Amino acid sequence: MAADLWTSVVSLSGVALGGGLTALAQRATQRSAERAEERRQIAATTESRRAEQIDVLKEFVSCAQAAERAAYRRPDPWGDDQDGWMTQTGPVVTALWTASGNVTLLCDEALREPVRTYGHALNAAVWRDIGDVEVNEHLEEAETAFMDAARASLAGA
Template sequence: MAADLWTSVVSLAGVALGGGLTALAQRATQRSVERVEERRRAAATTESRRAEQIEVLKEFVTCAQAAERAAYRRPDPWGDDEDGWITQTGPVMTALWTASGNVTLLCDEALREPVRTYGHALNAAVWRDIGDVEVNEHLEEAKTAFMNAARASLAGA
């Protein structure tokens, strides 16, 4: 009888130990799966944000190029097409300022000043607040600073 009791106790202890080890293994596996899933979600979020940043940067560059084209097309004051040019250029500049706001909102803080500076340089070129300086010469420094900052921002993302 004592042997039967001892066998039962050992069996019960074996079952309890096995159950405990199984529970520990399941918990460790679950935690590992949760960590992997969290890393996957973080990577997906990072990639999604980077794609969004690329899109707003592309939009800004497109709008900047349209503003630059408008600056080159500007007629002489009191020229034949000045009214038509102003009508066409207003929406171009509105799109530029909207795109610059998107960059400021969605991209790295380091892009705020280069975007603002480049936008103001484009605005001055479009409205000919640049004196006798050529459009490309006036824009070169601000454009290069923006492009370098955008490139660095994307490389760090």
């Protein structure tokens, strides 16, 4: 009888130990799967955020080009087309400032100052607050600083 009891205790202990090990293995597998899913979600969020940043940077560059074209098209003061030019240019400058706000909001903080500086330079060029300096000369430094900062921001993203 004692041998049967001992055999039962050993068998029950084996079942309990096996069940415990199975539970531990399942928990470890579950935690591993949870960590893998978390990494996948972080990677997906990071990629989505980067795509969003690329989109707003492309939008800003497009608006900057439109503003630069407006600066080159500006008629001489008191010219025949000044009213038409101003009507067309107002929305271009508004779009530029909206796009710069999107960059400031959605991109790296290191882009804040280069976007602001480039936007102000474009605005000055459009409204001819640049004296006798050519538009491209006036914009070159600010545009280069912005492009360099944008590239660095995207490389680090």
